[in-house]
Amino acid sequence: MANFYTDNENIKFHLTHPLMEKIVRLKERNFADKENYDFAPIDFEDALDNYDKVLEIIGEITGNIIAENAESVDHDGPLLENNEVKYAKGTQQNYDALVEAGLIGMSLPRQYGGLNFSMVPYVMSAEIVARGDAGFTNIWGLQDCAETIHEFASDEIKNDFLPRFNRDGATAAMDLTEPDAGSDLQAVQLKATYNENAKTWVLNGVKRFITNGDADVSLVLARSEEGTSDARGLSLFVYDRKDNAMIVRRIENKLGIKGSPTCELVFTNAPAKLVGDRKMGLIKYVMSLMNSARLGVGAQSVGIAEAAYREALKYAHEREQFGKAIIQYPAVYELLTNMKAKTDAIRTLLYDTCRYVDIYKSYIFIAEDRSLTSEERNDFKHHQKVADVYTPLLKLFSSEYCNQIAYDSLQIHGGTGFMKDFPIERIYRDARITTIYEGTSQLQVVAAIRGVSNGVYLKSLRDYAKVDVKPELQYLKDSLIKMTDQFAKTIEKVTEMDNTEIFDFHARRLVEMAGNIIIGFLLLLDSNRNDQYKKSAEVFIRLGKTENIQKVSFINNFDLKEIGNYKF
Amino acid sequence: MSFRIVVLAKQVPDTRNVGKDAMKADGTVNRAALPAIYNPEDLNALEMALEIKSKIKDAEVIVLTMGPPRAAEIIRESVYRGADKGYLITDRKFAGSDTLATSYAISLAIKKLAPYHLVISGRQAIDGDTAQVGPQAAEKLGIPQITYAEEFISATDKDITIKRRLERGIEVVKTPLPALLTVHSSAPDCRPRNAKLLMRYKYARTLTELQEETRDYTELFDKRPYLQIDEWTVADLNADVELLGLSGSPTKVKKIENVVLQQKETILLTSADKDIEGLIKELIDSHIIG
Numbered sequence: 001m002a003n004f005y006t007d008n009e010n011i012k013f014h015l016t017h018p019l020m021e022k023i024v025r026l027k028e029r030n031f032a033d034k035e036n037y038d039f040a041p042i043d044f045e046d047a048l049d050n051y052d053k054v055l056e057i058i059g060e061i062t063g064n065i066i067a068e069n070a071e072s073v074d075h076d077g078p079l080l081e082n083n084e085v086k087y088a089k090g091t092q093q094n095y096d097a098l099v100e101a102g103l104i105g106m107s108l109p110r111q112y113g114g115l116n117f118s119m120v121p122y123v124m125s126a127e128i129v130a131r132g133d134a135g136f137t138n139i140w141g142l143q144d145c146a147e148t149i150h151e152f153a154s155d156e157i158k159n160d161f162l163p164r165f166n167r168d169g170a171t172a173a174m175d176l177t178e179p180d181a182g183s184d185l186q187a188v189q190l191k192a193t194y195n196e197n198a199k200t201w202v203l204n205g206v207k208r209f210i211t212n213g214d215a216d217v218s219l220v221l222a223r224s225e226e227g228t229s230d231a232r233g234l235s236l237f238v239y240d241r242k243d244n245a246m247i248v249r250r251i252e253n254k255l256g257i258k259g260s261p262t263c264e265l266v267f268t269n270a271p272a273k274l275v276g277d278r279k280m281g282l283i284k285y286v287m288s289l290m291n292s293a294r295l296g297v298g299a300q301s302v303g304i305a306e307a308a309y310r311e312a313l314k315y316a317h318e319r320e321q322f323g324k325a326i327i328q329y330p331a332v333y334e335l336l337t338n339m340k341a342k343t344d345a346i347r348t349l350l351y352d353t354c355r356y357v358d359i360y361k362s363y364i365f366i367a368e369d370r371s372l373t374s375e376e377r378n379d380f381k382h383h384q385k386v387a388d389v390y391t392p393l394l395k396l397f398s399s400e401y402c403n404q405i406a407y408d409s410l411q412i413h414g415g416t417g418f419m420k421d422f423p424i425e426r427i428y429r430d431a432r433i434t435t436i437y438e439g440t441s442q443l444q445v446v447a448a449i450r451g452v453s454n455g456v457y458l459k460s461l462r463d464y465a466k467v468d469v470k471p472e473l474q475y476l477k478d479s480l481i482k483m484t485d486q487f488a489k490t491i492e493k494v495t496e497m498d499n500t501e502i503f504d505f506h507a508r509r510l511v512e513m514a515g516n517i518i519i520g521f522l523l524l525l526d527s528n529r530n531d532q533y534k535k536s537a538e539v540f541i542r543l544g545k546t547e548n549i550q551k552v553s554f555i556n557n558f559d560l561k562e563i564g565n566y567k568f
Numbered sequence: 569m570s571f572r573i574v575v576l577a578k579q580v581p582d583t584r585n586v587g588k589d590a591m592k593a594d595g596t597v598n599r600a601a602l603p604a605i606y607n608p609e610d611l612n613a614l615e616m617a618l619e620i621k622s623k624i625k626d627a628e629v630i631v632l633t634m635g636p637p638r639a640a641e642i643i644r645e646s647v648y649r650g651a652d653k654g655y656l657i658t659d660r661k662f663a664g665s666d667t668l669a670t671s672y673a674i675s676l677a678i679k680k681l682a683p684y685h686l687v688i689s690g691r692q693a694i695d696g697d698t699a700q701v702g703p704q705a706a707e708k709l710g711i712p713q714i715t716y717a718e719e720f721i722s723a724t725d726k727d728i729t730i731k732r733r734l735e736r737g738i739e740v741v742k743t744p745l746p747a748l749l750t751v752h753s754s755a756p757d758c759r760p761r762n763a764k765l766l767m768r769y770k771y772a773r774t775l776t777e778l779q780e781e782t783r784d785y786t787e788l789f790d791k792r793p794y795l796q797i798d799e800w801t802v803a804d805l806n807a808d809v810e811l812l813g814l815s816g817s818p819t820k821v822k823k824i825e826n827v828v829l830q831q832k833e834t835i836l837l838t839s840a841d842k843d844i845e846g847l848i849k850e851l852i853d854s855h856i857i858g
Contacts, residue, residue: 038792039767054763061760101760115763
């Protein structure tokens, strides 16, 4: 009778963050729905209690069903039968349980059958599910597509597609990549043609590496403007599986997340509906979808990290060598403590980012009904600006850390961890994809470096420094302020070189420096709210400080000419 | 007329994960030390009821539970999963009832819900393991019973076909309605709580519970009358007090012993076929495998 929510108080700690009241108020719009829906909250406390209780259901389903099925799902995987995907038995069982519990379309408004939950509890669900089975999180998390339809599609499309999610448990897919368009989505070639007579769009072409490709509802990025070759010729379409005009040509055989079907799709005269405006597909809609998906990978990474840490902790207590449990050896306990600190680190960055996204998204929907006051507009802009540079930072840190943590967890298991007998072997493989999909770590740096050059990170850091902390935490804050000064100087130094290539060369170092300080502050603020995070804050800030010194030393001692050594 | 299914469910101490303080010095269960849970096989019973409801037109599921005021939690947990309504049978006069007195009270409550088609309960509760209340209630109601139900096969207005799990196999039986089923743990697990139902019913309370609440529920209950959970007392059931509680319970506990399992003898087995065969046979005979 495991419950992956109630057994992890860290999640509840973030659920009860002081900003939640603002988030709920924006999302629930004066709790107007309570008159029309008897399951809508009547006030903030009620809404938070709903989040808590629903997360408890998810924790229970994950602990008792999803985690229990993870091994068989990894072993069986999905099958391709008559060009259709058949989920592994466990995957189907997992999904059915979530549908039965009414948990598909959590963030959709109630008028479409959703629960109107804010991003924070939705992302928490993804974290919980990922701890049980990382691969399954993809199938669950693709309900993000519903959110994109809600945000950008016409009423006609919304009324047709959105109610299916909660009511029928519709699954979703986002069909973006193609054989020659991976990181570079501008190169997408799948063709969308408008048929003047039938007044419909049809799709023709191939998509590759599509997660859950055989879904009920697919968002397809396609070239709608003939003769174009860049992003401005791409539009977003929604394809309905009921139209039977797309086949799955193959399912990829992968290293990890084996339960999640990765498909190659062929569209043949497939009818589809245009989402929003033509030519805005990649520029606007997919960018928004990708941002949600990156938050999703962040949640998935935290879930994997939590699972890996727990496996290692348990094993290190049980395994005895040279007459005592291995957790008593410095070489092992240091690893474990760093794993714990890093898990707390990416979790706090996850929910902090999530709160920014939550707030600015709510403003977008409010603005559809009435114009925002100037104060609200400024608040919206601020939150969106921070969310835009925190999201890639989160994706970068969480995915890299979850890989490090999975690596260290397997290391603690020793030879046993290399065998299929313990879950860590699967967790280690599942972790590997997180630094790759939804934009590689290298691409996250390209997005995050804007936060360095436009001063948003530095501004955040200066804002954190204004918060008063308990006297016993002051020394940590002092450290972080020094790190911030050092970061500011290093940016200046690199900027002064006035060389784009050098700036790009040091980009990852600069982004990681920012991340180390931001996370340090977040953990400090967490400790300010609850003592139990003090240890992680101390450990993490020590790690971050050391790492930043290394980076500064590398940058300061780097001669322009040396770049030649690195080139091919 | 709707197809009415009455589910009998019990709140029990969770005896599956017992700690050191699970029993009191006098040998009785220390209820304070054990969390109160939905009796596991009653959840299988609820699932079977909900499954039948989903397959039969116009069916409704009503949950009956007997216990102290806090057993209202069973009703809430049931409606979160899809039950339509529930009643809590509660009265100090029921205290100390054995299976005979309990089945008497429950059968009176079921009669109040007539006309009904089906009564479904778990095979047994984990606190007493008697498996008597279901069958006794069927006897008192004068209706047929199918025990150890594992799978619902089909039903009409007039009869039901059920697969039973027996010690050495399965049996498919059909009985006229109304009838009572007791459900075995090998039947499908209960579906999870539904998010919307949970949010809709989380404030459902009995009148007794409302009196304990610090917050004022008047306005909420005026708007949403379905949040009130009805309580039935001895008077509501028109029960004969003599047949309830200790006076109505012929079962007297003479002595309670704590049994501690110990390893007393060792059997050495070789890898010879004969030994392995003997071991397998013994394990099958003692129902450890097979």
